[in-house]
Amino acid sequence: MKPKKRTTIYDIAQKLNVTPSSVSRALNNSNYVNEATKKLILKTAEELNYKRNTMASNLRKGQSKTIGVVVPRINQNYFANIIAGIEDATYKQGYNLIICQSNESYEKEVQSINTLINQHVDCIVISVSIESNNHKHLQNVLDQNIQLIQFDRVADELETLKVINDNEQASFEAVDHMIEQGYKRIALLEGPQNVDIFRQRKKGYLQALAKHNIPVIDELIVENTWTKELGAKGTRQLLSLPEPPDAIFASVSDFSALGVLEVATDMNFKVPSQLGICGYxxxxxxxxxxxxxxxxDQFSFYMGKTIANLYFQEMENNDTVVVPKIISIKPKLIIRSSTMKKKGK
Amino acid sequence: MKPKKRTTIYDIAQKLNVTPSSVSRALNNSNYVNEATKKLILKTAEELNYKRNTMASNLRKGQSKTIGVVVPRINQNYFANIIAGIEDATYKQGYNLIICQSNESYEKEVQSINTLINQHVDCIVISVSIESNNHKHLQNVLDQNIQLIQFDRVADELETLKVINDNEQASFEAVDHMIEQGYKRIALLEGPQNVDIFRQRKKGYLQALAKHNIPVIDELIVENTWTKELGAKGTRQLLSLPEPPDAIFASVSDFSALGVLEVATDMNFKVPSQLGICGYxxxxxxxxxxxxxxxxDQFSFYMGKTIANLYFQEMENNDTVVVPKIISIKPKLIIRSSTMKKKGK
DNA sequence: CTGAAAGCGCTTACAG
DNA sequence: CTGAAAGCGCTTACAG
Structure with a gap:
């Protein structure tokens, strides 16, 4: 493919015997152009199949109208919905999205961030990977004066805009609900404790136990249960205990909960009568x-829209009005059969 | 946020008393710089926290190292996996992805395409929306000398690179399998016939019936079954017939098949003994x-990688070697319980 | 190996 | 309302 030269404002200017300045003005619908010539320019642009070069325009204007998004995985329901939500809101404002996935790797996350900085994006939206303990790369974003919005898995110590779920409260409600249903030995499949949200979920679990004066039993708390397979493995271990749990809160993910269900079925534990299950x-x-x-439910699509709108608000405000820096969205406990011990299946 | 000025190559040049040319060369690892000064420049760039301005660089070089992707929906498993696959392959080559979703709307698809053209992306990857009958906007991409790769739902008449599944063959195999299992009245939930892939799937269905000398019964073919709800609606209609089908091929999607399953369960049709179900x-x-x-199974992640690699091949080739313009990936029939009439549930 | 200069395509103060 | 000019940040022929 030989890159045939595209039409530029110079081509239009030349053809109409006006200056590029006027063409630019017409194309940007400025008032400082004669109405007649404006129309003529617009018509000619159409005829010559003119397409603005956004790179040039942005370079000149010192902005990019682009938002970078870094997520652990694009092809995970939760993140796909977040992205769809962001896209839905930013699209209307003429913004573009550059998507990167970290694949839960610290190294790739750093590299993604660098790419986005080089691209001069106006804003970076990120949910940090499980591997990321160090947040220099995020500090770097701030140093470059790029708006940074963290969501879901956030680096607490960084003072940025944040859109999060109240994980602690949601977990508390889930476990509280299970206790109300009559479960007495509730196990926890927990996520990596270096990640904020998983710590919070554990807190909620502990809080619910405390409320009902149920002792914490260490052997009922299992780490490293991230995937369906790991959830299954943890469950096998739990259900083989001399005194197995009568409920499992797979706080790390629904995939993990699915592993629980499969093992339970396999080992002939009746759900929900013998074993309650709750995912996330x-x-x-x-x-x-x-x-x-x-x-x-974390209202992921809505969260995506919220993130985008938070950015636009912050832009408009220009430091005049103070906007809340942290938006917490209350997740909703969805009670289904797997924990309905009382009301029967 | 007042945009504090970022470090440019001029800043580095000034500090070291060399010209921007040399800085640029050093930063691009050119051989035409003294090794010592190169090292010095790199070190200083690091110190000043220099980040290349990709927009400027790309503008100058007349490329963007960016690939635009337009899909009906980001948050649909199939497309999310395609995108993840593309990202996985392009990332390694230093390419960025700009993602747009058409939401199955023709208008938004056109707008997305225009944005991508303006962004001077090097390549546009698209699966057209259900609404899109007109393909002027795609022709426009070609006219601008941008590489165009269509996948899955393609506009046949446009001579572009295409990565598709052999929908006809897969559908044939699915229906053939159902017939082998002993199903005799197989209904079809079909997709919009203006879309290529749905026509092909129907063809495969008809072919399988023909092979086994089974007559085509019009009332067993139902249109407009796109979603779970519509699939359910179509199923209710089918199962209420005086002579209901004994199997349903939800060729339009798994969501539709899910609707079938729910209605069947609801109306007390045993699956698979009384009713076979196959999705897509x-x-x-x-x-x-x-x-x-x-x-x-359409091997979506792999398809994404294939798309990306096809682009890179085409770039390298530079018209010297001829590459196949259409890559067809053979999907795989995944036989599960819902059609296992013979071997029992 | 290095510098001076032009230019990618646009926008925008400045002057009239 | 219009033009001439500068400049966004970079790269790259050209000359030495």
Whole structure:
């Protein structure tokens, strides 16, 4: 493909015997152009199939109208919905999205951030990877004066805009609900404790136990249960205990909860009568399993829109009005069959 | 946020008393710089926290190292995986992805394409929306000398690179399998016939019937079954017939197949003994339903990688070697419980 | 190996 | 309302 030269404002200017300045003005719908010539320019642009070169325009204007998004995985329901939500809101404002996935790798996350900085994006939206303990790269974003919005998994110590879920409260409600249903030995599949949200979920779990004066039993708390397979493995371990739990809160994810359900079925534990199960995230499939799985909805699409709108607000404000720096969205406990011990299946 | 000025190559040049040319050369690892000064420049760049301005660089070089992707929906498993696959392959080559979703709207698709053209992306990857009958906007991409790769839902008449699935073959195999299992009245939930892939799937269905000398019964073919709800609606209609079908091929999507399953369960049709069900796409949930749903896997992540690599090949080739313009990936029939009439549930 | 200069395509103060 | 000119930050032929 030989890159045939595209039409520029010079081509239009030449053809009409006006200056590029006027063409630019017309194209930007400025008032400082004669109405007649403006129309003529617009018409000619159309004829010559003119397309503005956004790179040039942005370079000159010192902005990019682009938002960078870094997520652990694009092809995970929760993140896909976040992105769809952001896209939905930014699209209307003429913004573009550059998407990067960290694949939960610290190294790739750093590299993604650098790419986005080089691209001069106006804003970077990120949910940090599990591997990321160090946040120099995020500090770097701030140093470059790029707006930074963290969501879901956030680096607490960095003072940035944040859109989060109240994980602690949601987890508390989930476990509280299970206790109310009559479960007495509730196990926890927990996420990596270097990540904020997983610490919070554990807190909620502990809080609910405390409220009901239920002792914390260490052997009922299992680490490293991230995937379906790991969730299954943890469950096998739990259900083989001399005194197995009568409920499992897969606080790390619905995928993990799915592993729980499969092992439970396999080992002939009746759900929910012998074993209650609660997951996290309200993945589509939780509604479809049998029994359906109780879980926590995070309103991901809405969260995406919120993130985008937060950015636009911050831009408009220009430091005149103070905007809240942290928006917490209350997730919702979705009670399904897998924890309905009382009311029967 | 007052945009504090970023470090440019001029700042580095000034500090070291060399010209911007040399700085640029050093930064691009050119051989035409003294090794010592190169090292010095690199070190200083680091110190001053220099970040290249990709916009400026690209403008000058007349490329963007950016690929635009337009899909109907980001938050649909199939497309999310395609995107993840593309990202995985392009990332390694230092390319960025700009993502747009058409939301199945023609208008938004056109607008997305225009944005991408303005951004001077090097390549546009698209799966057209259901609404898109007109393909002027795609022709426009070609006219601007931008590489265009269509995938999945393609505009046949446009001579572009294409990565597709052999929908006809896969559908044939699915229906053939159902017939082998002993189903005799197989209904079809079909997709919009203005879209290529849905026409092909119908063809495969008809072909399988023909092979086994089974007559085509018009009332067993239902249009407009896109979503779970519409699939359910179509199924209710089918199962209420005086002579209802004994199997339903939800060729349009797994979501539709899910609707079929729910209505069947509701109306007390035993699956698979009284009613066989086959979907399309191998969405995660098809493995989890009870019974699990037979479906067709399209290798979406792999398709994404293929798309990206096709682009890179085409770039390298530079018209010297001829590359195949259409890559067809053979999907795989995943046989699960919902069609296992013979071998029992 | 290095510098001076032009230019990628646009926008915008400045002057009239 | 219009033009001439400078400049966004970089790269790259050209000359030495």
């Amino acid at each position: 995230s309200n993945e589509d499939f939780t509604e479809i399993t049998s029994p359906s799985i109780t879980t926590i | 796409s191998n969405e995660d949930f098809t493995e989890i339903t009870s019974p699990s749903i037979t479906t067709i």
